[in-house]
Amino acid sequence: MSFFYKKGMTVIEILVVVVVLGIIFLIVIPQFSKMRENQALKNAVGEIISSLNKAQSQTLASVDSSSYGVHFQPDKVIIFKGAIFSVGDANNETIDIILPAIILTSGNVYFNRLTGSSAGINSISVGIPDGPQKTISISATGVASVN
Structure with a gap:
């Protein structure tokens, strides 16, 4: 009596593996996108x-x-010199924000020379379009914190 053993994988086994991998990718890929944001x-x-x-x-x-x-x-x-922002000033230092994050609040904050206290806007909203947002608060003493 001789038994013949088949070696290899059947088409059904390959399809099951492909379906399982597909389901895993459908779950994992969106999470990477959220992590990036x-x-x-x-x-x-x-x-x-x-x-x-x-x-x-x-x-x-x-x-x-x-x-x-x-x-x-x-x-x-843009970090600027003085109490008034000037668009073309050569002393301005520009820091680009990496997309998809955008600053939702426009305006200026400037600091008092003797005390370091702040004037101007006291909160800045930053967010991802159709996504999470964070607010940065600036106290009267000029200390910035994230809410």
């Missing part, structure tokens, strides 16, 4: 807080005997 939002918030801290530090250090401020546009943050 959340990371872009975290990076944007970090860039904004760093810019605010830098402007306040430069003001308190009286760099070039001046005060400094931060101007917000949807896709960039």
Whole structure:
């Protein structure tokens, strides 16, 4: 009595593996997209807080005997010299915000030269279109925090 053993995989086994892998990919791929968006939002918030801290530090250090401020546009943050933002000023330092994150609040924050206290807008909203948002609050003393 001789038994003949088949070696290899059947078409049904291959189809089952392909279907299982397809289901796994359908579950996993959207999560990577959300992770990317959340990371872009975290990076944007970090860039904004760093810019605010830098402007306040430069003001308190009286760099070039001046005060400094931060101007917000949807896709960039601009550190400027003085209490008034000027678009074409050569001293402006531009920091680009990486898409898909955008700044939802436009305006300026500038810091008092002697105390470091802030004036101008006191909160900045940053978000992903049709996605999560974060708000950065600036206290009267110039301290930025994320809500």
